[in-house]
Amino acid sequence: MPFEVVLGAWVATGLTLFIFTFLYQDNPLFKLAEHLYVGVSVGYTIVKVYDTVIVRLLYEPMVNQGDWSLLIPLGIGMLMLARYVPKIAWLSRIAFAFIVGVGSGLAIPRVISSYILKQVEDTVRPLVSLTSGGGPTFTYALLDPASNLNALVLLIGVVSVLFYFFFSVEHIGPVRVAAHTGILFLMIAFGAAFGYTVMARMSLLIGRFTDLIEFADPRYGRATLWLLVATVATLIVSRVRRPEQPTGGE
Amino acid sequence: MTFAERMLHIDRRIIFLVIAVCTLVPLLHPVGLAIKVSPEVRGVHNYIESLPEGSVFLLSMDFDPASKPELHPQAVALLRHAFRKNLRVIGMTLWVTGTGMADLVFSQVAQEMGKVNGRDYAFLGWSPGVGSLIITMGQDLYKAFPSDYYNQPTRELPVLKGIQTLRDVNYVVSLAAGTAGIESWYVFGKDKYKFELGGGCTGVIAPGLYPLLRSGQINGLIGGLRGAAEYEALIDRRGRAMAGMDAQSATHFAIIMLVILCNVFYLFTRTSRGPSGQRRG
Numbered sequence: 044m045p046f047e048v049v050l051g052a053w054v055a056t057g058l059t060l061f062i063f064t065f066l067y068q069d070n071p072l073f074k075l076a077e078h079l080y081v082g083v084s085v086g087y088t089i090v091k092v093y094d095t096v097i098v099r100l101l102y103e104p105m106v107n108q109g110d111w112s113l114l115i116p117l118g119i120g121m122l123m124l125a126r127y128v129p130k131i132a133w134l135s136r137i138a139f140a141f142i143v144g145v146g147s148g149l150a151i152p153r154v155i156s157s158y159i160l161k162q163v164e165d166t167v168r169p170l171v172s173l174t175s176g177g178g179p180t181f182t183y184a185l186l187d188p189a190s191n192l193n194a195l196v197l198l199i200g201v202v203s204v205l206f207y208f209f210f211s212v213e214h215i216g217p218v219r220v221a222a223h224t225g226i227l228f229l230m231i232a233f234g235a236a237f238g239y240t241v242m243a244r245m246s247l248l249i250g251r252f253t254d255l256i257e258f259a260d261p262r263y264g265r266a267t268l269w270l271l272v273a274t275v276a277t278l279i280v281s282r283v284r285r286p287e288q289p290t291g292g293e
Numbered sequence: 294m295t296f297a298e299r300m301l302h303i304d305r306r307i308i309f310l311v312i313a314v315c316t317l318v319p320l321l322h323p324v325g326l327a328i329k330v331s332p333e334v335r336g337v338h339n340y341i342e343s344l345p346e347g348s349v350f351l352l353s354m355d356f357d358p359a360s361k362p363e364l365h366p367q368a369v370a371l372l373r374h375a376f377r378k379n380l381r382v383i384g385m386t387l388w389v390t391g392t393g394m395a396d397l398v399f400s401q402v403a404q405e406m407g408k409v410n411g412r413d414y415a416f417l418g419w420s421p422g423v424g425s426l427i428i429t430m431g432q433d434l435y436k437a438f439p440s441d442y443y444n445q446p447t448r449e450l451p452v453l454k455g456i457q458t459l460r461d462v463n464y465v466v467s468l469a470a471g472t473a474g475i476e477s478w479y480v481f482g483k484d485k486y487k488f489e490l491g492g493g494c495t496g497v498i499a500p501g502l503y504p505l506l507r508s509g510q511i512n513g514l515i516g517g518l519r520g521a522a523e524y525e526a527l528i529d530r531r532g533r534a535m536a537g538m539d540a541q542s543a544t545h546f547a548i549i550m551l552v553i554l555c556n557v558f559y560l561f562t563r564t565s566r567g568p569s570g571q572r573r574g
Contacts, residue, residue: 067306087393088389096421145425153424157480158480241548242517243497245316246363246517246519248316249537249541250533251362253362253533256320
């Protein structure tokens with residue numbers, strides 16, 4: 044096993060255990076791992092952005108290929124830095140105006156097409172299908188997203204939720220019934236979202252545990268076991284050495 | 294304090310311990326519960342299966358190490374499938390913090406499948422812009438990525454021969470942990486350049502992507518670790534996702550039981566207090 048792989052395993056195991064210690068209580072090991080995470084992320088991002096944007100997309104095309112037209116976006120980008128000089132801070136508005144203008148121009152038509160028109164098109168589905176003989180039929184299969192029953196459920200769901208968010212009329216009578224039906228649909232949606240979130244968080248835990256089990260192998264020098272002992276010992280020492288916390292609410 | 298009240302004020306670290314045990318035991322002693330493949334995961338698999346040899350497959354790994362446990366197994370399974378089908382694979386990422394990890398996945402799976410960088414696959418790395426990057430790729434791939442991750446000029450890569458824009462790509466799959474991801478690829482890519490698009494995502498964002506699936510804006514969706522396990526089952530290659538499914542089921546069962554117990558104890562405390570909130574004597 045190469046040394047750098049074993050070293051990586053020890054670092055990953057240590058940081059995972061340090062982060063897990065927060066489940067017991069806040070402590071210096073957790074703080075160390077937390078700050079390292081933030082620092083490494085920012086450092087990595089700065090290096091990658093510098094290498095990709097400044098070196099590969101700007102410097103190399105200009106110097107090696109003579110593409111001096113790149114001076115225009117470079118100049119607009121540099122105007123952003125004018126914010127740090129109060130006297131010429133107004134120059135940065137040119138760069139912001141460019142970003143907002145181009146961004147809006149690119150995004151607005153595409154977003155309207157993708158999120159509104161396409162979704163409306165999918166919501167308006169026939170409630171009755173035609174058989175091969177030409178007669179009308181209604182399919183009841185709940186598990187089939189294309190069934191007529193599901194088209195009806197979708198229609199009721201969309202209309203009732205829209206009623207719930209319609210505040211121009213008082214929610215009494217039939218409007219109240221529609222709004223309450225909307226709440227029901229919203230609750231089901233929130234429940235589904237929460238269920239998926241639980242699944243996702245458990246998956247993250249499984250991922251870390253899988254790594255910890257793998258790194259407990261002798262090939263990695265039993266990193267998990269040694270670092271677990273060291274982490275628990277550090278927690279005990281820090282607990283013993285910590286001065287007594289005042290108790291009670293006085 | 295009644296038993297129900299004591300249970301409602303239980304130290305949360307005991308619950309953490311229960312979840313840890315429920316996760317650890319099945320990982321150490323798996324029982325191999327059955328995995329049923331959903332139509333949305335089958336959608337991605339079947340489309341890749343239908344592509345002829347030499348077709349162009351673009352995998353955009355739009356996540357960072359924080360989502361690795363869910364999306365890494367999906368990436369590995371997709372790459373194994375694509376390489377087994379002898380597709381020409383292009384890799385990239387829209388997340389700068391995921392660049393190194395994406396490269397590692399590509400190089401490890403390629404080595405395992407006997408594929409060569411530049412000839413069988415290309416890893417383009419990261420470039421800024423998201424929306425404008427995808428649009429530029431739709432107009433000229435080589436303008437968006439003049440060089441690949443290893444600083445080789447992309448025009449000279451044999452694997453990219455005949456590919457000029459996104460219109461020449463047969464299938465794009467975005468593995469996303471948020472924005473930028475599947476939605477960006479649809480909004481700025483598929484809607485304009487008309488390639489087929491599939492997705493893989495973390496469990497957290499999966500419910501928000503089902504409307505895109507239903508409307509046909511994406512042709513398949515691999516959701517979370519569960520979706521990765523289904524894909525591993527489809528390609529008949531057991532990986533980390535399938536190994537984690539027993540633990541996933543055990544933790545879900547534990548959480549369902551805890552929710553039920555909490556509600557039962559809460560009802561007990563309410564009935565013992567009565568309508569005024571005071572405990573009944």
